[in-house]
Amino acid sequence: MNSPDYDDSTAFLGDWGPFQRNLFILLCFSIIPNGFTGLSMVFMGDTPAHRCRIPAALNITDEWRNASIPLDEESGFSKCSRHRVDIVRNYSERGLLPWVDVNVSDIPRETCKDGWVYDNETYISTIVTEWDLVCSDDWRVPLTTSLFFSGVLTGSVISGQISDRFGRKIVLFITMGIQTVFTFIQVFSPSWLIFCILFFIAGMGQISNYLTAFALGMEIFSPSVRDIYSTLGVCLFFSIGYMMLPLAAYFLRDWRTLLLVLTIPGFFCMPLWWFIPESPRWLLSQGRVDEAEEILRKAAKMNRVKAPEVIFPRHQSKDSAGSLKTYSLCDLVKSTNIRCITVLLCLVW
Structure with missing residues (x-):
């Protein structure tokens, strides 16, 4: 996936032109709905007196x-x-x-x-009052949250492999659609079991969308912008989703109405398909040099700079695509250094 000369070959674009600014904003906005879904159970699953x-x-x-x-x-x-x-x-x-x-x-x-x-003083309804998840059934509330994060775990494991195979952009929008559509279907859940199944699938889409947007930005932006994007960008906009959730929950005390409103930003993000490009770095790794160069030439036009006649030498690109090394989860424990990093990250998360 990594081309050693990629950053040098794309340096003509500059670091922070209109192309990078627009893409930065659009990718960050696509992450806001993830903050909604991540903590929605705090309000949907609250237990009133x-x-x-x-x-x-x-x-x-x-x-x-x-x-x-x-x-x-x-x-x-x-x-x-x-x-x-x-x-x-x-x-x-x-x-x-x-x-x-x-x-x-x-x-x-x-x-x-x-x-x-x-007691209806705080909530009109939650999933607890809807399906009487109290007393002998109170274990179902934390299990609901655990099932959501089991979906997050599953999406974390498979999303990277899928996006390496099929591309960043298509996985980003498919998982964005999964998160939005299955959250919307949750509104009409007839039972707690159906709610949990849909919540698990929404969790898979939620994290997959986040990770793919993260990878897409990291591959397109220059090294100086990557630091800002990976910290201030995605983390700040994820937090904005968190902060907007209690505001929505304050005015919407019925869990179905709240969940319905939380799906709206996801539907608004779907048209971004026509404005967010595929990762040229990923295209180059697949040997699709013409498509990668076409994206970069459009970016150069937006930034009002001139692109070189040949951005990526064809022989170099073919050699890079043919000698790609693939990785698996086993590589996370292959060496002492990576084992320590893996363990530390697991503890942090």
Whole structure:
């Protein structure tokens, strides 16, 4: 993938012309939706205050209805149990008063057989209130997040290999489409299981989009711009997505509406296909010299500089393409130095 003379051959473009500025901005904007998806579960999966539902049709007095939820010393009203409603109803029908005629704490408890009542002060709905992911099912909320990041892990492993095979640009926009479309389909999830499957796939697209945009910019920009792009560029715009998420969640308290709005930037990014070029460095590595030179000549025209008659000597390009060395995950532990770097990066992430 690396051509030793590539930076020298493309030096005529300069470091920061209109071509580089436009591409820098467009690639950074394509990363903003990744920040939305990465932390959306903070709001979609939040658990509001809740207690067992006492059926409205249950014929008991208001005093007994209020006393039906046990009091726990640490958490206040119990979230996962209630006093047995058949006993409560019997006491109510006999005209006995809670704590006056009956010691309520002695009444046996039962699970929330009629579901839960949730506090709507902060949220209209979350996936927790939608599918009752509380009490014995509260493990499903962290599992949902874990499944998303399992998709992120999967996308991290395969996206680089796929973009090496098929190109940066096509993988960037396919994974951008996967993230956007599957997040949109999530809005209509009929069950928690379907939501998790779609979330896993969205996670694959989310990280693949990010990594491919990162690689594309690093291969096109000059060495001086790469440092800015890899730090201030992608990281700042990823953070902008993070920062816009709580703002959207503040005004949109229903998880389906919030998720729907978060897909909009992704759809706006799709037309960037006509403005973001393929990586000339990748094209050169594939022996597609004419296509690489065409992109660079258009870039030179945008920067108002003259491109040389021959940018890449044909014999050099063919030799480079024919002698390409391929790498695999095993290379991450091949030498002592790379093993240390791999372990450190795993710990950091």
